[in-house]
Amino acid sequence: MWRDPGQPADSYYQVRPECTDVPKSKFKIKAGRTLSSRKWQAAFTPEGYLDISKTLSRIYRGGIHPSIRGEVWEFLLGCYDPKSTFDxxxxxxxxxxxxxxxxxxxxxxxxxxxxxxxxxxxxxxxxxxxxxxxxxxxxxxxxxxxxxxxxxxxxxxxxxxxxxxxxxxxxxxxxxxxxxxxxxxxxxxxxxxxxxxxxxxxxxxxxxxxxxxxxxxxxxxxxxxxxxxxxxxxxxxxxxxxxxxxxxxxxxxxxxEADAFWCFERLMRRLRGNFRCTGRTVGVETQLSNLAEITQVIDPKLHQHLDALGGGDYLFAFRMLMVLFRREFSFCDSLYLWEMMWALEYDPDLFSVYEELELNGEKHEGSKGRVKSIRHYGKFERENMKNGAANSEGPLPMSVFLVASVLKDKSSKLLHEARGLDDVVRILNDMTGNLDAKKACSGAMKLHRKYLKKAKKA
Known part of the structure; x- marks a missing residue:
């Protein structure tokens, strides 16, 4: 059976000619897999209602075509309700x-x-x-x-x-x-x-x-x-x-510019806790602590080794969580990673939660409401719902499991070559531009399921 080898997506984000060491994107636009403009338009009813479940599935299979990326992101980030009309x-x-x-x-x-x-x-x-x-x-x-x-x-x-x-x-x-x-x-x-x-x-x-x-x-x-x-x-x-x-x-x-602002504002609703400073701590430290807990559960030997090297606080992963792997992936691949992650995490109730808070002049992150149809959720969110992972603070974000997945993938190298924190940083820096976004998401999903099962038994 013939398969489309895919079209490189780098051409949509032109690099200055003098910058010759920029990593090439691994993301390819593939017919039948990538969410195209035609498939995107076909996902709407004449009134404007969006079939979000099919859209999420298509995104995870092959990402989003760069020409429609912005408008799709507005839905993924909760700017608009899929059950709203064009008007x-x-x-x-x-x-x-x-x-x-x-x-x-x-x-x-x-x-x-x-x-x-x-x-x-x-x-x-x-x-x-x-x-x-x-x-x-x-x-x-x-x-x-x-x-x-x-x-x-x-x-x-x-x-x-x-x-x-x-x-x-x-x-x-x-x-x-x-x-x-x-x-x-x-x-x-x-x-x-x-x-x-x-x-x-x-x-x-x-x-x-x-x-x-x-x-x-x-x-x-x-x-x-x-x-x-x-x-x-x-x-x-x-x-x-x-x-x-x-x-x-x-x-x-x-x-x-205003549309770009609101898209960023919605993304910050998810991430602003990372940037909030209280006293001597930074918000992202909570996620670093969660990362340590996850690694201890799924790879205790690696956690013990990192702890022995003085890296038990996992500060070496600080940048990955703060800017969502922007440094570890090429520009194009980081966008591909983001949209897959948002599709997997998608909660159809985000729009109404954000809209209500916006009208009340409040800011909040991690607040989750619930609607009846589970198929409208991303796969990551479905797992949280099935396993009752949601608590008063909300479930752990997928980004933490993405970092855990990367560490798991580099576990053997870290165990055998890292003799200090400088080695840990070097090994992780060496993977810049060489990571596969789809593989990272698949690995994160597997670790998420494994973690939820172990946490449930405990």
């Missing part, structure tokens, strides 16, 4: 776009660089709310900035013009802050928000810099704007390093 979704979309514009305008009124098509990388305010005016502080983070405003970094004249414009931007930023502080002491929320803006700019400039898409200043500034607005509305978490890695794909997949 209902249009109304929600317009309402959210208006809300985003309102929030962005609030930010612009405080700091006019927001929405200007530019962004900053130098601090413009001190912790006590005073403007920073020293030229060195303004200029030092703008040296060797990279792509010019028109995206052509090869032209010296253009690069010089870009650096000059950015310097003027930061100089004018200082004037804006002086004007702002001239009316009296700044509000604590405003100070905390403004302190994050240059860090967002630094991270934006480093994010996915191998991609042609981010040679354009407008795309960099769009990413900065979204992260700045999110930091303004989520005062509990604000902005933390790693968020730019999670938001970047949304900018590329969804043309409208």
């Amino acid at each position: 209902e979704r249009d109304q929600i979309r317009q309402r959210r776009r208006v809300q985003y514009v309102r929030w962005k305008e609030e930010c612009r009124q405080i700091f006019p660089v927001v929405g200007s098509g530019k962004f900053i990388t130098a601090p413009v305010i001190t912790e006590d709310g005073q403007p920073i005016q020293e030229p060195l502080v303004i200029l030092e983070t703008n040296q060797d900035r990279g792509p010019s405003q028109d995206g052509n970094s090869a032209e010296i004249g253009s690069s010089h013009a870009y650096a000059t414009n950015q310097s003027r931007t930061n100089a004018s930023c200082s004037e804006m802050v002086k004007e702002l502080t001239s009316h009296g002491p700044l509000d604590h929320k405003v100070i905390q928000w403004m302190l994050t803006l240059h860090q967002i700019g630094l991270d934006v400039h480093r994010t996915d810099r191998t991609l042609v898409f981010y040679e354009k200043q407008e795309n960099l500034s769009k990413l900065w704007d979204i992260l700045a607005v999110y930091a303004w509305i989520d005062t509990d978490v604000g902005y933390c390093q790693g968020m730019s890695d999670l938001c970047s794909p949304m900018i590329m997949l969804l043309e409208d």
Whole structure:
């Protein structure tokens, strides 16, 4: 029987020609397996109701075609209810776009660089709310900035013009802050928000810099704007390093900035607990503790070895959980991994839970409601329901089992070659770009079932 060998998906995410060491994607677009535009459109009724169970099955079989990835993600992340009509979704979309514009305008009124098509990388305010005016502080983070405003970094004249414009931007930023502080002491929320803006700019400039898409200043500034607005509305978490890695794909997949923002906001509903700091702890430490527990159950010998090396806290897996394997997979493969994971974790009640919290002005993560038809859930969620894994804190996320699966796969190498934590880090770093997303998800599902059975017996 003839099988489609598949079309490489890398061409949809063009890499800058000078970046020759970027790992190639293992994900291939395969006819009959990958969710195509035609299959996606056919999954809707004339009114707009989506057959979510068939869609989830198709995604797990072969991922999503890059041309429709953004709109499918909106459903996977709970932006829309599959049982809504086209008209209902249009109304929600317009309402959210208006809300985003309102929030962005609030930010612009405080700091006019927001929405200007530019962004900053130098601090413009001190912790006590005073403007920073020293030229060195303004200029030092703008040296060797990279792509010019028109995206052509090869032209010296253009690069010089870009650096000059950015310097003027930061100089004018200082004037804006002086004007702002001239009316009296700044509000604590405003100070905390403004302190994050240059860090967002630094991270934006480093994010996915191998991609042609981010040679354009407008795309960099769009990413900065979204992260700045999110930091303004989520005062509990604000902005933390790693968020730019999670938001970047949304900018590329969804043309409208507001739609990209809401897709990112829904993803943060799942992950914001990882970024929340309380005292001396970071939220992701809970998942690291869960990872240690899972590894101890499914591979006690490996856990004992890691513990003996001083890695019993599993901090070496910190980055994998924080940015969902963005560093361990190629760009294209990380998107493939995400959508398979979200399809497996899919809970049809997420939209109503998020919508209710949004209307009440609340933020929450891990809240799970229940509907009657189990076939509308992803396979991972079905296992949780069957085994009664849900508790007051919610079931463990699939990302923890993905990391456990990777460790299990590298167990022999870790046991025989790791003589210290540096070796553990080296072995795990060596797999960058060489992991198979489909295999990782399959392995995570097997470990999940095994863990649930052992936990149930215990």
